[in-house]
Amino acid sequence: MSKQAKATKGGDNFTRWLVISMVALVVITGVVFSMMSSSTKANQSFSALKGFTLGAPVSATLDTAVGSGLVLNPGAPVRIDLWEDPQCPVCNLFEQSIGGYLDGLVRTKKATVVYHVLSFLGADSIRAANAMMCASDQGHYLDFHKSVYLVQPSLENSGFYSNANLIKIGDSIGLKDKSFIDCITKGSKLNLVKTHEDSMPSYKVTGTPTVFINNRLWQRKASGFDLGEFRLAVAAG
Amino acid sequence: MIAFNAKYQGVLTLIARLGLGGVLIAAGGLKAFVPAKAASAVAAYKILPTKIAHLVGYGLPWFEIAIGALLIIGLSIRMASVVSGLLMLVFIASIASVWARGLLIDCGCFGGGGAVDPAKSALVHRTYFIEIMRDLALALSALYLYFFPYGLFSLEKSATQNKES
Numbered sequence: 545m546s547k548q549a550k551a552t553k554g555g556d557n558f559t560r561w562l563v564i565s566m567v568a569l570v571v572i573t574g575v576v577f578s579m580m581s582s583s584t585k586a587n588q589s590f591s592a593l594k595g596f597t598l599g600a601p602v603s604a605t606l607d608t609a610v611g612s613g614l615v616l617n618p619g620a621p622v623r624i625d626l627w628e629d630p631q632c633p634v635c636n637l638f639e640q641s642i643g644g645y646l647d648g649l650v651r652t653k654k655a656t657v658v659y660h661v662l663s664f665l666g667a668d669s670i671r672a673a674n675a676m677m678c679a680s681d682q683g684h685y686l687d688f689h690k691s692v693y694l695v696q697p698s699l700e701n702s703g704f705y706s707n708a709n710l711i712k713i714g715d716s717i718g719l720k721d722k723s724f725i726d727c728i729t730k731g732s733k734l735n736l737v738k739t740h741e742d743s744m745p746s747y748k749v750t751g752t753p754t755v756f757i758n759n760r761l762w763q764r765k766a767s768g769f770d771l772g773e774f775r776l777a778v779a780a781g
Numbered sequence: 782m783i784a785f786n787a788k789y790q791g792v793l794t795l796i797a798r799l800g801l802g803g804v805l806i807a808a809g810g811l812k813a814f815v816p817a818k819a820a821s822a823v824a825a826y827k828i829l830p831t832k833i834a835h836l837v838g839y840g841l842p843w844f845e846i847a848i849g850a851l852l853i854i855g856l857s858i859r860m861a862s863v864v865s866g867l868l869m870l871v872f873i874a875s876i877a878s879v880w881a882r883g884l885l886i887d888c889g890c891f892g893g894g895g896a897v898d899p900a901k902s903a904l905v906h907r908t909y910f911i912e913i914m915r916d917l918a919l920a921l922s923a924l925y926l927y928f929f930p931y932g933l934f935s936l937e938k939s940a941t942q943n944k945e946s
Contacts, residue, residue: 559856559857560857560860563851563856563857563860564860566847567844567847567848567851570843570844570846570847571840571843571844571847572840573843574813574839574840574842574843574844575836575839575840575843577816578816578819578820578838578839578840579816579839581816582816582817582820582839585817666831697817698817698818698821699817699820699821699835700821700824701824701831702817702820702835703832750899751899
């Protein structure tokens with residue numbers, strides 16, 4: 545370094561620390577702003593459940609032959625297997641365009657729908673899957689499943705699907721039974737959650753959502769999920 | 782080469798500052814106001830524990846904006862160049878790590894991010910290569926700025942001072 549550079553070093557040091565603290569201030573403000581906006585958004589998502597009415601209870605049985613899937617309305621001529629992860633954003637897209645139709649097929653007894661609740665996306669998925677299976681015991685898999693997607697946060701594994709929030713989801717749609725709440729807090733279905741998850745390779749399921757119609761993989765042609773296309777596939781069997 | 786550099790160094794430094802700073806501000810600005818997306822994008826690399834990845838996702842865009850602004854206005858250029866050079870090396874290492882582990886993600890460099898349709902794997906691999914090359918070029922700009930921080934239109938010092946420092 546030259547003499548001139550050395551001479552101005554004291555001044556440079558002051559500037560340097562000023563700059564470092566300004567950068568730190570910007571970053572800290574940004575992080576605080578981001579965390580606040582994320583948590584506000586997550587809490588606001590509960591408003592999506594306002595006015596939600598529980599459908600009639602539908603009991604579920606376990607299909608031990610096929611990954612212990614939750615079987616709704618067994619014995620119908622068409623069988624649809626849906627493999628989903630409650631945190632998966634594409635499953636939410638599927639739910640938005642086709643979920644209502646599947647719901648109707650079960651309730652009008654036109655098809656057997658088997659739900660495989662996967663949890664490979666992380667801890668939030670495991671807790672949500674456990675709660676979904678708890679809701680299934682109450683006869684409200686369809687309702688709870690729908691509401692979990694209605695509040696799905698865009699950020700995965702943020703801790704939003706905590707047991708407290710899952711109980712709150714249940715509470716908002718009218719699932720207030722003590723056995724349901726205990727099932728969530730005790731993690732009563734965690735073994736079943738693991739059984740579902742572990743059955744993936746046996747059926748060559750590598751991602752979600754994966755749909756089988758009468759045990760045949762549904763391969764969509766449209767880039768998104770098209771209800772018309774799905775209806776035709778179901779009708780074709 | 783040296784004579785060329787001596788003649789145009791002030792302009793070259795300005796170009797490097799505007800290029801590197803501009804890219805950083807663009808990258809940060811596109812992510813800063815979609816924090817959930819930015820946090821998911823970092824988590825998708827599966828390098829850091831989820832909670833820490835989310836924090837990085839929240840902070841990184843603002844850090845990029847701040848460093849980019851320093852480069853553009855020309856304040857603490859040498860420090861900003863060291864930091865942005867290291868940042869580029871981290872980005873290169875992260876993309877290389879994702880590539881080596883066979884993950885298929887959008888780097889989320891300029892917003893977006895997350896897993897990509899497995900059907901597009903060939904395209905994604907080419908994108909990884911292009912991204913690494915781009916970050917390498919930016920790292921070289923940072924290296925140039927480390928040696929020649931003072932150029933035209935800088936708040937800090939004039940072009941003649943490179944020779945003395």
